[in-house]
Amino acid sequence: MDSPPTTRPARSVADLSREEWVEMRLIHTFMRYARPALHSALVLIVVMVAILYHRVDMLSLGLWTAAAVAVTVVRYGIIGIYQRSLAGVSGPPLRAFMAKYGWTWSASALVWGASMFVYFLRAPVYDQFLCMVVLVGMAGFAVGTFSSWLPCFKNYVNGLGVSVVAALLYELVVERGLPSTFNTYGMLALVLIYWAVIRISGQRFHEVQRINLELQYDNSMLIKSLTEQSRAALEAVEIKNRFIASAAHDLRQPVHALDLYAGWLAAEPEFVEQITPKIVRSTKAVNDLFNSLFDLAGLETDPLRVNLQDVELAGLLQDLEAQYAPFARERGLRLRMRAAPGKVRSDPVLLQRLVGNLLSNALRNTHRGGVLMAVRRRGGVPRIEIWDTGVGIAREHQQAIFQEFYRIPLQGTEEGFGLGLAIVSRLSAALGHPVGLASRAGRGSVFWVELKS
Incomplete structure (x- = not known):
């Protein structure tokens, strides 16, 4: 048996589009019914052999039985591959699997339809009737079990119909010769009508399943959206x-x-x-x-109005130095600036507010030494870095400091109101300039703003 298509980790339901999710569920439903259908097929092979044993040519019956068992075993192997590797997979790997192995359903149907060559007009009438009932039942059974995945359903029904019609035409043209009896023509007409009815029934049953799954997806997305909105409302009340x-x-x-x-x-x-x-x-x-x-x-x-334009980085740092140098001198700190010439696309007013809040935060929480603000390039992307020799921030506090009114306890950061970095977080999101930090308690911190265009 061939190995299954290369698979990737299953994507979560939240990552799937509506069509992808519906397709995944249809294929998994189809494969869920595939194994019980094979169990039934094995039983029917035994029934067919028991009915026709010593009533038809034994060589023909033996060849058909071998072919039916072989194709059934192959389908068992394919189902095993699915259950081992693809039961939780969605998207292209699942479609590739069905495209690669879907032919086995056609082959199975062709083999079952070919049983007509073994018994039609060769076995006693009662035995022929029982065997035809088996084929009619298999075609009807396919509507409920195989219509979830329409390509395989059509291949199965078409394979069954083609092989039965071929057997009837063989008897009509080769064995009996034209013109033939009315019963043979009537049998051919009934097969064609039943074939068309089964195809239409399977198509409609598939559409009903698809609509139900689409409604399930829409309902789940609606529930998820309402849940998220409720959670956001509760969080907003808590924050307020x-x-x-x-x-x-x-x-x-x-x-x-x-x-x-x-x-x-x-x-x-x-x-x-x-x-x-x-x-x-x-x-x-x-x-x-x-x-x-x-x-x-x-x-x-109020939604921020971002006015993007070229911002001269050296000029930005000079303005900030002029604004914050008196505050640094008042605290007995050294404030140094290092800026290489260069421009970035940003809003000059909002960017200055963002960096100014970071610089103010560094100066407030530094009691000796100084603060360095520099423009450097990391991976080709310019970023403004603010280094301080202050109290530092322990790892467990580094995410929380961007929340409103959050102040690190017992670290000499009692000044301020815990709002500066919350404002930085919102300005960062509005400008699209990610903010990061690295720090060690008692050793100082570095904040940076990546100036992605």
């Missing part, structure tokens, strides 16, 4: 609740401080010089939080 709780928590501290400082100032106005800077810092903290909240809310509710 977390968002409100976190915002309230972060607002409480500076507002409470403002209340204390205002009360202190009212009670002891002579300390105005000491109290005023504290009020300014608390007010700035509240203002910064509101600005971050408004930025994030704007990204969530």
